[in-house]
Amino acid sequence: MINLKGREPEGAVEPDDYEELREHVISELKRLKDETEETILEDLFRREELYHGLQLHEAPDIVMMLKGKYKSSNSLRSSGIVSPTNRILGSHQINGILLAMGPDIAKGEYIENATIYDVAPTILKIMNVPVPKEMDSRILSEIFSRNDG
Secondary structure, three states: OOOEOOOOOOOOEOHHHHHHHHHHHHHHHHOOEOOOOOEOEEEEEEHHHHOOOOOHHHOOOEEEEEOOOEEEOOOOOOOOOEEEOOOOOOOOOOOOOOOOOOOOEOOOOOOOOOOHHHHHHHHHHHOOOOOOOOOOOOOOHHHEOOOOO
8 A cells, every 4th residue: 555645544645646656666566586586476466457446445556466485464573574485374366266056057167257246146146136237247147057947
């Protein structure tokens, strides 16, 4: 998060300087390397590349995806912001797994281009609950059996 005036309680960065500073931080983060000169980032995103909607302002300004052997910390007790580790207790990944089972679920179907946003309307469909038009998502219709029975 950029320490932005008007958004953060003790904001120091003027709104007019936000974008230039964010691009500078992104540029510097992309240059981070470990002791073997290997980059530590798998990928890096601006918040609007990952998120949208009315709560976009709540998302981090910059989202880093570190390579598998690295972890980040926002703890004041941490020895560093990014450090190598042999054990990661939890992390977030860009891709996930969706498993579904039931009498109306097709067996062995592969779903392409699904997002986490699609889970809620799909569950609503399974429960025969109307899906609100304003949901930023779609029903994963490809998981349903094509049988009429």
